[in-house]
Amino acid sequence: MESLNVLVLDDEVGITEKLERHLTRKGFTVFTANRTSEAFEIVRKHSIDIALLDFMIPNDLNGIEVLKRIKAAHPATEVIMVSGQEDIDIVIEAQRQGAIDFVRKPFNFHEILFAIERTGKYVHLLNKLQTVEDQKSLISRELENMIERDFIGTSPVIKKVVDMAMRVARDKDASVLITGENGTGKEIIARIIHYASERKKKIFVPVNSTAIPDTLIESEFFGHKKGAFTDAKEDKKGFFEMANGGTLFLDEIADMPFSIQAKLLRAMEERKITRLGSSVEIAVDIRIISATNKDIEKLIEEEKFRLDLYHRINTFIINIPPLRKRPEDIEPLLNHFVTDLCHKKKLTVPELDKNLIAQLKRYPFPGNVRELRNMVERALILSDGKTLSPDDFALKFDEGHQEQKQSFTSLNLDQNEKLLIETALRETGGNQIKAGELLGISRDALKHRIKKHGITIQRVIE
Numbered sequence: 001m002e003s004l005n006v007l008v009l010d011d012e013v014g015i016t017e018k019l020e021r022h023l024t025r026k027g028f029t030v031f032t033a034n035r036t037s038e039a040f041e042i043v044r045k046h047s048i049d050i051a052l053l054d055f056m057i058p059n060d061l062n063g064i065e066v067l068k069r070i071k072a073a074h075p076a077t078e079v080i081m082v083s084g085q086e087d088i089d090i091v092i093e094a095q096r097q098g099a100i101d102f103v104r105k106p107f108n109f110h111e112i113l114f115a116i117e118r119t120g121k122y123v124h125l126l127n128k129l130q131t132v133e134d135q136k137s138l139i140s141r142e143l144e145n146m147i148e149r150d151f152i153g154t155s156p157v158i159k160k161v162v163d164m165a166m167r168v169a170r171d172k173d174a175s176v177l178i179t180g181e182n183g184t185g186k187e188i189i190a191r192i193i194h195y196a197s198e199r200k201k202k203i204f205v206p207v208n209s210t211a212i213p214d215t216l217i218e219s220e221f222f223g224h225k226k227g228a229f230t231d232a233k234e235d236k237k238g239f240f241e242m243a244n245g246g247t248l249f250l251d252e253i254a255d256m257p258f259s260i261q262a263k264l265l266r267a268m269e270e271r272k273i274t275r276l277g278s279s280v281e282i283a284v285d286i287r288i289i290s291a292t293n294k295d296i297e298k299l300i301e302e303e304k305f306r307l308d309l310y311h312r313i314n315t316f317i318i319n320i321p322p323l324r325k326r327p328e329d330i331e332p333l334l335n336h337f338v339t340d341l342c343h344k345k346k347l348t349v350p351e352l353d354k355n356l357i358a359q360l361k362r363y364p365f366p367g368n369v370r371e372l373r374n375m376v377e378r379a380l381i382l383s384d385g386k387t388l389s390p391d392d393f394a395l396k397f398d399e400g401h402q403e404q405k406q407s408f409t410s411l412n413l414d415q416n417e418k419l420l421i422e423t424a425l426r427e428t429g430g431n432q433i434k435a436g437e438l439l440g441i442s443r444d445a446l447k448h449r450i451k452k453h454g455i456t457i458q459r460v461i462e
């Protein structure tokens with residue numbers, strides 16, 4: 001175990017010296033202060049694990065104030081308060097402000113040592129949990145913050161995916177094609193590549209061409225000059241120009257209309273575009289990342305996708321295997337989603353039933369990680385709050401499979417909201433107060449939503 005840093009604050013030099021000697025002998029790294037200003041200085045410079053604070057430093061700040069300031073600036077520092085006063089209000093206030101323990105003065109050395117060792121064990125445990133948590137996320141905190149997500153996994157295949165993403169990130173121009181079924185995390189990997197590259201300060205532009213009408217697609221990609229066609233009332237930048245300096249993410253590339261594929265290829269090769277209705281060439285410096293869940297080679301055979309474009313976009317291919325092929329990732333992902341969603345919904349984290357993981361590992365997850373996340377969200381509502389059981393997940397293995405896929409692979413908020421409300425009402429036999437509690441919303445908010453979605457309530461007569 002790594003040695004813990006302990007700060008001792010007491011106005012009596014005799015006491016700080018004595019504690020320093022004893023605690024150093026016990027393996028702690030000790031810092032001492034006889035004034036609160038010295039204590040603040042030490043806490044600022046060193047990462048203090050445990051602070052032992054005397055409540056009464058004459059002609060100085062009061063102990064609660066010192067405690068507050070230390071906890072505010074360094075929440076991870078555990079504070080043990082030492083006081084000569086028996087006043088229970090002080091003890092309560094100290095606890096409220098985050099002190100972990102309280103020792104009465106005059107103390108003997110064993111009492112202090114006991115309190116410090118107990119706190120030390122706790123600090124070590126927290127550190128260990130933190131390391132476990134860090135290891136499961138495959139990307140750095142900095143990168144996580146930039147993509148506003150964690151990327152979780154422990155299987156060798158998913159580690160390889162992240163490793164490849166990090167490697168291609170280093171080449172700022174290489175085109176990347178990301179393949180994988182729905183919900184495997186293609187878009188997250190694309191973001192990871194962008195934010196791990198030197199283009200990270202510039203924009204990441206995701207484009208799903210299936211969402212754009214065929215007639216507009218060219219002007220959306222390349223922009224247009226005012227008057228280029230009837231609706232072109234203003235000059236307009238296209239995606240290529242918008243993404244200049246950054247990354248253009250072409251999602252569902254296999255569905256790109258054949259008619260635009262040759263123009264895309266030309267823009268990628270020449271690194272220049274011209275807006276519709278204009279003859280001025282504009283240079284663009286971008287990286288292209290594409291994604292697909294389809295078999296492009298088959299589409300090439302069917303002459304729906306251009307071979308030359310395929311060669312241009314696939315300098316690097318990263319394939320993300322489906323979740324069922326990497327069952328080791330289910331447990332860390334489950335833990336991550338449970339903790340994350342409980343945190344967001346301010347719920348206590350439930351225990352996991354001992355059969356749950358095994359059951360989930362048998363399930364084929366047609367909607368992959370997205371499906372698992374949606375399942376957890378639903379299960380948290382259905383569960384009794386103490387344990388998450390396989391029943392809460394309503395895994396359907398055979399004929400019900402289709403229905404499962406339809407209901408929970410969609411990320412459509414509105415649809416899922418309706419579904420969750422219906423489920424909560426069914427579970428509570430139509431009791432709106434209980435259903436509202438399950439959903440974590442007020443009765444009025446529930447009523448409003450029932451009306452909005454046109455939900456009919458079937459009451460269970462007992």
Ligand SMILES: Nc1ncnc2c1ncn2[C@@H]1O[C@H](COP(=O)(O)OP(=O)(O)OP(=O)(O)O)[C@@H](O)[C@H]1O
Binds near residue numbers: 153180370373
């Ligand atoms: N390894 C992972 N760790 C954490 N979350 C993940 C992981 N993989 C996927 N997800 C989550 O699953 C959801 C789907 O991910 P994403 O949108 O990147 O998938 P996709 O492959 O682009 O799916 P589609 O083909 O349906 O567009 C997101 O909410 C994402 O945060």
Ligand SMILES: [Mg+2]
Binds near residue numbers: 186187251
């Ligand atoms: Mg996607």
